[in-house]
Amino acid sequence: MDRMKKFLEALEEYDGALITPGSNLYYLTGMAPQATEERLFLLVVNKNGESVLIAPKLYENEVEWENVVFWGDDEDPYEVLERVLSSLNLKSGRILVEDTMRASFLIRIEQLLEGYTFYPLSAVTKEMRMRKGEKEIRLMKKAAEIADKVFYEIINRDLVGKTEKQVALEIEFLIRELADGVSFSPIVASGKNAANPHHSPGERKIRRGDFVILDFGARYKGYCSDITRTVAIGYANEKLKEIYEIVKEAQERAFQSVREGIKAKEVDMAARNYIASKGYGEYFIHRTGHGLGLEIHEEPYISQTNERVLENGMTFTIEPGIYVPNLGGVRIEDDVVVEKKGKRLTNAERELIIL
Numbered sequence: 001m002d003r004m005k006k007f008l009e010a011l012e013e014y015d016g017a018l019i020t021p022g023s024n025l026y027y028l029t030g031m032a033p034q035a036t037e038e039r040l041f042l043l044v045v046n047k048n049g050e051s052v053l054i055a056p057k058l059y060e061n062e063v064e065w066e067n068v069v070f071w072g073d074d075e076d077p078y079e080v081l082e083r084v085l086s087s088l089n090l091k092s093g094r095i096l097v098e099d100t101m102r103a104s105f106l107i108r109i110e111q112l113l114e115g116y117t118f119y120p121l122s123a124v125t126k127e128m129r130m131r132k133g134e135k136e137i138r139l140m141k142k143a144a145e146i147a148d149k150v151f152y153e154i155i156n157r158d159l160v161g162k163t164e165k166q167v168a169l170e171i172e173f174l175i176r177e178l179a180d181g182v183s184f185s186p187i188v189a190s191g192k193n194a195a196n197p198h199h200s201p202g203e204r205k206i207r208r209g210d211f212v213i214l215d216f217g218a219r220y221k222g223y224c225s226d227i228t229r230t231v232a233i234g235y236a237n238e239k240l241k242e243i244y245e246i247v248k249e250a251q252e253r254a255f256q257s258v259r260e261g262i263k264a265k266e267v268d269m270a271a272r273n274y275i276a277s278k279g280y281g282e283y284f285i286h287r288t289g290h291g292l293g294l295e296i297h298e299e300p301y302i303s304q305t306n307e308r309v310l311e312n313g314m315t316f317t318i319e320p321g322i323y324v325p326n327l328g329g330v331r332i333e334d335d336v337v338v339e340k341k342g343k344r345l346t347n348a349e350r351e352l353i354i355l
């Protein structure tokens with residue numbers, strides 16, 4: 001069934017939806033306009049399935065929608081919106097609003113729509129998007145293969161003496177050659193910096209003895225991959241080697257626990273309990289993984305508290321890590337799809353590689 005049709009069926013308890021560009025608009029309509037930023041680009045939908053697209057005039061040759069009203073830079077888009085709302089008979093009720101809509105749009109819309117209660121659009125779309133179809137999984141597999149390929153390309157280069165920033169840029173360049181873009185800004189964290197899970201690549205030069213966390217992903221036809229590997233440079237410090245083996249085993253245990261019908265929190269606990277049993281519990285400072293799809297982070301989150309039951313077609317990461325301040329860190333991450341059991345989409349080497 002067409003996604004928009006399914007969305008309208010799920011709309012039951014709501015009176016309409018206001019959808020600005022982002023992953024939901026793309027998921028429902030295939031539209032992904034670039035750089036709409038401060039210009040109002042809005043799909044207005046009512047529960048009868050009638051919709052009007054309000055779009056800036058500079059997208060005139062690009063967008064296709066049955067009912068569309070273009071507005072020029074010399075016009076007030078909210079006057080257009082007022083007319084559209086009345087033509088769709090949207091006068092009061094419960095309305096879904098794209099979660100990432102700019103506050104400046106929402107504030108103006110609230111002034112136009114007195115008597116409405118707003119709800120996040122994700123209340124409906126997250127349920128639809130969580131289970132991927134065959135085509136979506138094929139695209140995610142392709143994004144994952146690109147991530148594997150980029151990993152091998154980057155470790156075949158001499159990283160010693162390069163700054164984290166340079167390596168991040170090289171990774172980004174490699175991804176952009178093979179995919180539509182990056183799924184997030186690559187993380188390159190070397191030496192002590194690897195103790196920060198979301199380290200921003202900086203001016204530190206990579207040197208012998210470092211463990212380096214490389215965390216990046218590709219976006220392919222909208223779908224994201226996300227991979228992390230930790231490599232040693234020149235030789236492996238004994239303590240970090242021990243930590244590496246613990247993280248590798250924790251990742252494997254979490255992966256082996258995946259099956260249809262298990263709760264997300266059970267996958268988290270498979271990794272977390274193992275790391276705790278080895279005495280490093282306090283150094284595993286984030287959830288074990290997150291859902292992956294059109295967004296780099298989406299449902300289902302693989303956290304200690306998530307009661308969500310895993311179903312076939314759900315896709316997420318498994319990425320335990322241990323981060324020891326003033327020493328460094330190790331993280332190993334794969335993308336996984338539930339197909340009765342778990343199946344890895346990323347497959348780059350997980351044994352410790354010493355470059």
Ligand SMILES: CSCC[C@H](N)C(=O)N1CCC[C@H]1C(=O)O
Nearest residue numbers: 184197198215226286287290296
């Ligand atoms: C979107 S930036 C972070 C990408 C990374 N692979 C990631 O998702 N994480 C790194 C540490 C934990 C995990 C997270 O939940 O943020």
